[in-house]
Amino acid sequence: MNKKNILTVQNVVWAAILLAALLATPHFLKFYHQDLLIYLTINVLVVCSYRLVTLTGEWSLIHAVMMGVGAYTASLLFIHFGLDMWFTLPFAGGAAALIAALLCFPLLRMTQFYFLIGSFAAGEAIRLTWIEFVGVFGGTGGLRGVEAPILWGIDFIDPIPYYYLSLFIVSVCLFILYRIENSRVGLTLHAIHWKAPLAESVGVNAWRYRALAFIVGSFFVGLAGGLKVHYLGSVSPNQMGIGFMVFILIWVIVGGYNKFYGPIIGVIVLTVFDESIRTFEVLRPAIYGAVLILSVLFLPLGLESIPGRLRSWFGVGSTPHEPPLTDQ
Numbered sequence: 001m002n003k004k005n006i007l008t009v010q011n012v013v014w015a016a017i018l019l020a021a022l023l024a025t026p027h028f029l030k031f032y033h034q035d036l037l038i039y040l041t042i043n044v045l046v047v048c049s050y051r052l053v054t055l056t057g058e059w060s061l062i063h064a065v066m067m068g069v070g071a072y073t074a075s076l077l078f079i080h081f082g083l084d085m086w087f088t089l090p091f092a093g094g095a096a097a098l099i100a101a102l103l104c105f106p107l108l109r110m111t112q113f114y115f116l117i118g119s120f121a122a123g124e125a126i127r128l129t130w131i132e133f134v135g136v137f138g139g140t141g142g143l144r145g146v147e148a149p150i151l152w153g154i155d156f157i158d159p160i161p162y163y164y165l166s167l168f169i170v171s172v173c174l175f176i177l178y179r180i181e182n183s184r185v186g187l188t189l190h191a192i193h194w195k196a197p198l199a200e201s202v203g204v205n206a207w208r209y210r211a212l213a214f215i216v217g218s219f220f221v222g223l224a225g226g227l228k229v230h231y232l233g234s235v236s237p238n239q240m241g242i243g244f245m246v247f248i249l250i251w252v253i254v255g256g257y258n259k260f261y262g263p264i265i266g267v268i269v270l271t272v273f274d275e276s277i278r279t280f281e282v283l284r285p286a287i288y289g290a291v292l293i294l295s296v297l298f299l300p301l302g303l304e305s306i307p308g309r310l311r312s313w314f315g316v317g318s319t320p321h322e323p324p325l326t327d328q
Contacts, residue, residue: 022167025218026160034159038166040271042228045170047251047263048177049220054257056187056210057193058115060104061245063221065123068240069096071229072130075143078230085149085156089169089226096222099126104211120242130237142236146229160229169227173220178260180216189213242257250288254295256302265303 026034050063070092077083077091104120110118130137137143148156154163180186190200192206200206229235255266270291277287299305 023164026163031159036271036275038159038163038231039228040268041163041166041170042224043267043271044264045173045224045227046221047172047255047267049217049224050248050252051257051260051263052177052180052189052220053194053213053217054252055181055189056206056213057196058210058214059112059249060107060119060127060214061116061242062119062123062247063217064125064240064242064245066096066100066218067221067225067228068130068235068237069099069126069218069233070225071240072137072143072225073222074226074229075146075235076136077284078146079143085226085230088230089223092221092226093222096225097219100215100218101211104214108207108210108214123245124242127237138236140237141182142234142239144234146233146235148209148230157231166227166231169223173223177220178272181260185209185212211328226271250292254291254299254302256304258301259304262302262304266267 026037029037046063046067053060053063073095074085074088074092077088078085103119106117107115107122130142131140133139148162150156152293153160156165181189188199188204188209192204192209196206225235225240251267251270252263253266254263254270255264273291274284277284280287295302
């Protein structure tokens with residue numbers, strides 16, 4: 001068996017072990033932690049969709065609000081039209097993508113810091129709309145009464161069935177996002193990030209690709225919003241404010257955003273860490289600030305860089321330097 005086949009077998013084995021662990025985990029947890037596991041699964045989709053937006057080098061502060069757009073869309077369709085989750089989820093993602101497409105024209109004329117501030121202003125405008133139009137969006141109290149679906153006699157309001165449903169939907173979305181990143185489109189997004197003028201000089205329309213990343217990322221976070229509201233049963237403007245957006249930023253930065261799995265590591269590790277400091281509720285913002293500062297100082301590439309650092313320290317996988325080529 002050659003090396004390639006051995007690596008393939010190893011990947012299959014590790015994938016099988018991971019799948020078994022994911023399927024078995026909720027059965028060993030209490031009800032509260034089963035809830036937490038569902039939110040963690042949904043947040044994995046949130047950070048991965050946000051990473052797609054950042055591939056072009058643009059960081060926004062509207063991603064949490066786009067999740068809210070999906071959640072409000074799913075809630076309104078369920079409350080007023082009685083549509084089940086199987087129908088509200090596509091509309092939730094579509095509504096977030098539509099809002100993103102409309103915002104592309106003003107926002108993507110800006111870059112870097114100006115895009116960051118512009119996206120924050122646009123997000124706050126949307127949140128104020130939810131607060132002001134009480135008759136439609138419920139004001140500060142938001143909307144309530146959204147239910148999870150029932151299929152084949154399975155009531156998905158129970159944590160374990162809904163976890164499996166969320167795990168399946170999120171896994172499909174992650175596969176699509178991974179394929180996008182490793183396609184020609186994804187390579188172009190990377191090129192725009194690192195060498196935008198060079199990419200434009202060979203005919204790449206940087207604005208269109210930035211818009212595409214923004215719209216697609218918003219679509220998937222809209223799905224995450226719909227998925228969350230059908231389990232939580234309610235949505236309010238405060239749930240999707242700047243506070244939650246800061247958590248998204250910290251998850252991505254601490255986990256690392258150079259690799260696809262970096263934000264996933266960040267959200268998992270920091271969610272577990274957050275549960276361990278629940279007793280220090282007053283100090284949580286300060287603790288998170290310290291974690292972010294330490295991460296930037298000592299792990300600028302995030303937690304994803306730790307395996308590479310360990311390999312370099314212990315000389316694992318290193319190859320001797322080849323002598324320079326000389327003319328014969």
